[in-house]
Amino acid sequence: MSGPAAGPELGDIGAEEVERETERQLQRLREMDARPGESIGWLALNGLTTLGLLRACEQLGARFVPLNWRLGAGELAAIAEHAGLQHLLHDGHFAGLTRDTVARLPGGLPLAPGHLPGDLMLVYTSGTSGTPKGAIHTVEAMSANARAAIVSQGLGPHSRTLGVLPMFHVGGLCIQVLPTLAAGGRVRLHPRFDAGAWLRDVQAWRPTTSLLVPATMRAVIEHPDWSHTDLSSLAFVSTGSSVVPPVLIEAFHARGVPVAQVYGSTETGPVSIVLPPAEAQAHLGKVGHPAPGVRIRLVGTEGAEVTDGQVGEIVVAGDNVMRGYHREPEHPSFRGGWFRSGDLGRRDAQGRYEVVGRLKDMIISGGENIYPAEIENLVAALPGLQEFAVVGLPDAQWGEVVVLAVVREAGSTLDEAQVRQALEGRLARYKHPKRVVFLASLPKTALGKIRKPELVAHLQRG
Numbered sequence: 001m002s003g004p005a006a007g008p009e010l011g012d013i014g015a016e017e018v019e020r021e022t023e024r025q026l027q028r029l030r031e032m033d034a035r036p037g038e039s040i041g042w043l044a045l046n047g048l049t050t051l052g053l054l055r056a057c058e059q060l061g062a063r064f065v066p067l068n069w070r071l072g073a074g075e076l077a078a079i080a081e082h083a084g085l086q087h088l089l090h091d092g093h094f095a096g097l098t099r100d101t102v103a104r105l106p107g108g109l110p111l112a113p114g115h116l117p118g119d120l121m122l123v124y125t126s127g128t129s130g131t132p133k134g135a136i137h138t139v140e141a142m143s144a145n146a147r148a149a150i151v152s153q154g155l156g157p158h159s160r161t162l163g164v165l166p167m168f169h170v171g172g173l174c175i176q177v178l179p180t181l182a183a184g185g186r187v188r189l190h191p192r193f194d195a196g197a198w199l200r201d202v203q204a205w206r207p208t209t210s211l212l213v214p215a216t217m218r219a220v221i222e223h224p225d226w227s228h229t230d231l232s233s234l235a236f237v238s239t240g241s242s243v244v245p246p247v248l249i250e251a252f253h254a255r256g257v258p259v260a261q262v263y264g265s266t267e268t269g270p271v272s273i274v275l276p277p278a279e280a281q282a283h284l285g286k287v288g289h290p291a292p293g294v295r296i297r298l299v300g301t302e303g304a305e306v307t308d309g310q311v312g313e314i315v316v317a318g319d320n321v322m323r324g325y326h327r328e329p330e331h332p333s334f335r336g337g338w339f340r341s342g343d344l345g346r347r348d349a350q351g352r353y354e355v356v357g358r359l360k361d362m363i364i365s366g367g368e369n370i371y372p373a374e375i376e377n378l379v380a381a382l383p384g385l386q387e388f389a390v391v392g393l394p395d396a397q398w399g400e401v402v403v404l405a406v407v408r409e410a411g412s413t414l415d416e417a418q419v420r421q422a423l424e425g426r427l428a429r430y431k432h433p434k435r436v437v438f439l440a441s442l443p444k445t446a447l448g449k450i451r452k453p454e455l456v457a458h459l460q461r462g
Contacts, residue, residue, distance in 0.1 A: 021052030036061030159185030384412030
């Protein structure tokens, strides 16, 4: 149940290179006696082989299962068993991890139930609030997602996309890389993100766009080469996250690079709501309009849609939304084609959406709703921070109180008084943290997302 499938790693990739690699990977699958309906696991750094193997699975009628190489062997074995993998391939970098994963599995896993014709990719969530779930995406849905991404970001044959986010995640694969290739453009893939390498390639390869998340945006901005790197080739960069601190966006805007936002999730393609490049600088903080083919509702606690300006849970339906969860056809978050995101947002009078936080993260203190992202966006501008998070802790008087957990950078002298001073006059008093706690680290998923339930439990114990 293992074996390397390493192919050539080209620095400048277009449709012709992908087609040749697809033929190579299709031949490999045939030699392995892979069959339609089987699930093919893949552990690899970014590269052309991933694109070729995905297309080969499509042609064979198999299901492509990209796996997160940041996970441990035990976590991967649980996913492999849940997915019902018949084959687990790797790119040579993860031979040991593959071997350790297979050692934890029974031999000859049976075909997992639920595979339907047209299923192409089974991709697992990061599991910030529980066990990872497997989202099933069809050929048609992934094609619809590519079309939505092309239109909303203005991609075309002129596009040169620098891809640096991991392609085991739908963001790294489906927001720009696959859509750019579908539009006739070219991509350059970094095996993994490195801020210095990103800056060097922006200047040398001259991309027109790239996708970053808040953590990688911060790494680029704080790199010594940021101030003198030529960014003029970039028509825009996109960022894919629920809430992006404005200070990060402003840093790119100050260099003349618009930051387009793409909102979505593993389950929704993920191109669901998009702030296009042309609107980016005028509407900082908004995630934009529904992408083509996508329908959005904002739902209150009683299930009814809320009016403009009010906060509600973002619910998504569309051609690019997953077919369903693997082995969980009746999951409560996906009913009648509508996916309940768990994210809270509001819509303005012009139809633009803004994400204000996670439903599970919302703090109710003294009867007032407090959205941690509002506080976190202000804290993000403070120097000397490595990471931080705002959570609510139970309180006998107020129901919940706001607590800010901070990890300082090495050598930082940031203290509680400085944190409070930064919030003074910029935030209603009832939203100010009742406690500021300095910690050595915060619990995170393998994708770097902070596990707030674990943080709350840690703070309660401490």
